[in-house]
Amino acid sequence: MKDEFKPRIIGFLCNWCSYAGADLAGTSRLQYPPSLLPIRVMCSSRVDPLFVISAFLRGADAVLIAGCHPGDCHYQEGNYYARRRFACVRKVFETLGMESDRLRLSWISASEGPRFANVITEYTEKIKKMGPNPAKKNIFL
Amino acid sequence: MKELVEKIRKIFSDEKLELLIGYTKGTLPLRSTPGLIESADEADKLIFDFTCCNNLAKYLVDEKKRSGNTHRIGIIAKGCDARAVVQLVMEGQFERENVVIIGVPCKGVIDPSKLRKKLNGKEIIKFKVNRDKITLFGKNFELELNKNELFSDSCLSCRYPNAVQYDYFIGEPSEPLGVRDEYASVDEFEQKLPEKRWTYFEKEYSRCIRCYACRNACPMCYCEECFVDRSTPQWIGKGNDLSDTIIFHIVRVLHTAGRCVDCGACAAACPLNIDIRMLGKRIEKEVIERFGFTPGLDFETEPAMATFKENDKEEFIM
Numbered sequence: 001m002k003d004e005f006k007p008r009i010i011g012f013l014c015n016w017c018s019y020a021g022a023d024l025a026g027t028s029r030l031q032y033p034p035s036l037l038p039i040r041v042m043c044s045s046r047v048d049p050l051f052v053i054s055a056f057l058r059g060a061d062a063v064l065i066a067g068c069h070p071g072d073c074h075y076q077e078g079n080y081y082a083r084r085r086f087a088c089v090r091k092v093f094e095t096l097g098m099e100s101d102r103l104r105l106s107w108i109s110a111s112e113g114p115r116f117a118n119v120i121t122e123y124t125e126k127i128k129k130m131g132p133n134p135a136k137k138n139i140f141l
Numbered sequence: 142m143k144e145l146v147e148k149i150r151k152i153f154s155d156e157k158l159e160l161l162i163g164y165t166k167g168t169l170p171l172r173s174t175p176g177l178i179e180s181a182d183e184a185d186k187l188i189f190d191f192t193c194c195n196n197l198a199k200y201l202v203d204e205k206k207r208s209g210n211t212h213r214i215g216i217i218a219k220g221c222d223a224r225a226v227v228q229l230v231m232e233g234q235f236e237r238e239n240v241v242i243i244g245v246p247c248k249g250v251i252d253p254s255k256l257r258k259k260l261n262g263k264e265i266i267k268f269k270v271n272r273d274k275i276t277l278f279g280k281n282f283e284l285e286l287n288k289n290e291l292f293s294d295s296c297l298s299c300r301y302p303n304a305v306q307y308d309y310f311i312g313e314p315s316e317p318l319g320v321r322d323e324y325a326s327v328d329e330f331e332q333k334l335p336e337k338r339w340t341y342f343e344k345e346y347s348r349c350i351r352c353y354a355c356r357n358a359c360p361m362c363y364c365e366e367c368f369v370d371r372s373t374p375q376w377i378g379k380g381n382d383l384s385d386t387i388i389f390h391i392v393r394v395l396h397t398a399g400r401c402v403d404c405g406a407c408a409a410a411c412p413l414n415i416d417i418r419m420l421g422k423r424i425e426k427e428v429i430e431r432f433g434f435t436p437g438l439d440f441e442t443e444p445a446m447a448t449f450k451e452n453d454k455e456e457f458i459m
């Protein structure tokens with residue numbers, strides 16, 4: 001049990017929705033695995049692909065970008081641009097032969113504490129199955 | 142060439158150009174060099190043939206930056222140069238009315254890295270072209286090749302050999318070479334196992350010396366300060382580390398996603414014959430399939446990454 005793999009997931013959470021959603025999950029005392037390292041950003045579209053790459057480079061097993069639901073972005077359209085951008089990032093990873101599922105997006109509103117807990121639980125399980133990020137050793141030498 | 146020179150002279154004075162960007166003869170056989178023409182009299186220096194592999198739109202952005210976007214500049218444009226100009230206008234790099242696009246029919250251009258591979262260190266002194274064949278002559282050797290063996294991969298599958306948008310067009314439009322199906326190489330590559338794909342890129346990128354010639358040749362890389370040169374924060378190391386090199390290639394391809402016109406100028410500029418095209422081409426395909434966008438075709442469609450649809454596919458969202 002001692003050597004059980006505990007995934008480290010870097011979460012870029014938008015200030016207006018998903019970060020508040022995470023807060024709500026916390027204040028509601030919902031249980032979810034302690035695998036997420038949250039980083040608050042003002043909008044999902046603030047996330048530069050370089051943030052994601054740097055996270056992998058520094059040992060992250062996965063990256064989750066969470067923002068407001070489509071139509072609800074505090075800046076009206078940010079999450080739509082983020083969606084296009086990260087569709088391309090995932091394709092680049094996949095083409096290179098990396099596992100694109102180590103990068104996911106999610107829409108979580110400020111009132112969706114339970115959904116936040118679920119997404120983290122589900123994603124943690126998935127990454128547990130995938131194992132530690134091989135990119136740590138192979139790709140980013 | 143005579144028709145080109147005469148027509149350009151006329152355009153130069155009719156349009157009251159202050160500058161024209163074209164190609165002139167290079168100092169080595171089978172090489173041309175971008176040339177800036179400042180008066181109609183200088184037009185006889187201009188050439189256009191299968192050695193013109195630079196994307197001249199690059200010099201247009203440079204010039205616009207230097208001169209502050211005010212005067213009219215003419216540009217000789219193959220299909221891909223013209224598409225780059227259109228995309229740059231769409232990105233607000235300069236005004237449409239400040240550039241005069243002079244289309245020329247392109248029949249494919251040489252990829253210098255393919256030439257280098259064929260020559261294997263030997264030097265050519267002269268060459269002779271006979272329709273589809275080209276013969277290279279050097280000290281104690283003679284090599285007959287099919288022109289297609291030297292043409293850039295971008296040209297072999299190019300869909301737009303003639304400027305789609307232009308102000309003038311000199312000559313008869315060309316037919317696409319059509320040697321290869323456009324996405325044949327990426328589709329084939331995608332059939333490989335992920336590990337095989339990784340090994341391939343690792344092998345390619347590990348030879349990269351990060352000279353950034355590929356970036357410098359690209360009309361779409363016009364950032365005042367490229368992320369690789371930034372020191373606050375320093376995104377990537379300056380040394381010869383493979384992870385840093387891979388970050389450069391990933392980010393470059395992302396920054397040119399939905400903007401790259403597949404002109405092949407980056408590949409042509411690489412001194413190490415690195416396969417820069419494969420990854421970019423796969424992303425180009427993704428942008429077409431997902432967002433239905435091909436860069437540089439018209440002055441109306443919003444570029445893919447500057448717009449969105451509410452119902453864009455989101456199968457990767459949890």
Ligand code: SF4
Nearest residue numbers: 349351352353355411
């Ligand atoms: S031109 Fe070639 S060697 Fe230079 S940075 Fe680009 S890929 Fe690397």
Ligand code: SF4
Nearest residue numbers: 359401402404405407
């Ligand atoms: S990335 Fe290469 S092929 Fe694409 S526009 Fe730039 S120079 Fe041309």
Ligand code: SF4
Nearest residue numbers: 362364367368393396
């Ligand atoms: S690689 Fe990116 S940051 Fe660098 S010049 Fe090109 S577009 Fe700009």
Ligand code: FES
Nearest residue numbers: 014043067068074
């Ligand atoms: S503010 Fe939440 S995604 Fe834009």
